[in-house]
Amino acid sequence: MSLTSSIRNIDSAHFYNELGELISSTGHGLFAAKMLHLVDKLVPVQRVELAEWTLDERQASTLEIKPLGSAGLEEALPPTQPSQYQDDHPLLEKMIEMNDSLLIQMNAQTSSKHPRYLSHQCHLVSRKANRRCVITFLRPPAQRLFSLAELSFLKSLSETLLPLVERHAQIDRQACQKNLGLAPSSPLTAIEQSPLQREFNERLCLGDITLSAREKEVCLGLLTGGTVPEMAERLSVKNSSVETYLKRAAAKLGVSGRHGLAKWMVGA
Incomplete structure (x- = not known):
């Protein structure tokens, strides 16, 4: 079947049945395969x-x-290792x-310094x-x-696929937050059990924001x-490590410094 005829038949019951299966797999390990x-x-x-990028x-x-799942032929396409070149990634700008x-x-780059980009790629990207x-x-x-024609079709399909990936990423973050809440006690156990910790976590959930355990500890300490x-x-x-945790947390929260963190906490 040609791409043109595929687009013409996009309203078929078979397509929407498979789309329903994809929707029902959101948040599960089979999502990428579906x-x-x-x-x-x-x-x-x-x-x-599938991946979720967090940017400064x-x-x-x-x-x-953060990888959110993958499916397909690995032998033809070597696994992605984005952490090795995050800040000079071709998509970042x-x-x-x-x-x-x-x-x-x-398109495939025969002279690319990143072996990953020896393949043809189409990226669909959403922003929140x-x-x-x-x-x-x-x-x-x-x-x-x-x-x-294929790119045009994928662009139109992105209006359906990208919201599903956003939901998939949100479920993944919520699962991570739940796991963090059940983690063994940390140096700030007293603070984590305080009303401030509960309010802080509620603010994170309302903003759909995920901080690492150390980022949370530094914010609560300040x-x-x-x-x-x-x-x-x-x-x-080291002091520099604390400043790094604070910088990362501030970027995720969209604030600057202790004053900005306090304003965010009270909802300003």
Whole structure:
């Protein structure tokens, strides 16, 4: 079946049955495989990879690239290792500047310093605050490029797929927050059991924001009047490490420094 006829038949009951299966798999391990199964029948792809990026937009840098699942042929396409080159990633500049959802095509680069980019790629990207949800469809370099008709179709399909990936990422974050809440006691156990900790966690949930355990510890320590040296001694780390945790947390919260953190806490 040609791509044109596939688009013409997009309203078929079979397509919507598979779309329903994809929706029902949101938040589960089969989500990426279900997406690949749905898309590959319409636009042939060999692999799909899902990720959520957290950016420091002020510094135009990457704070975290969190994998959300993948499916397809690994032998034809080596696994992605984004942590090795986060801040010179070819997508970073476009992600920093984007306002609306993007479709980004990257053809195979025979001389690329990143082996990953020896494959043909189509990236669908959505933006919410400093987060970017990314769907990457890949083809081995021996296969043809994505055609304009295929790219147009994937762009239209992104209006359905990207909100599902955002929901998938949200469920993943909520699961991580729940796990953190059940983790063994930390150096700030007393604070974590206080009303301030409960209010802090509620504010994070309302903003759909995820902080690491150390980022939370530093924020809570500063909110209770602690200094950077005091936090460093309490956590047995260097002052610079505390400042790094604070910087990362501030970027996720969209604030600057202790004053900004306090204003965020009271909802200002």
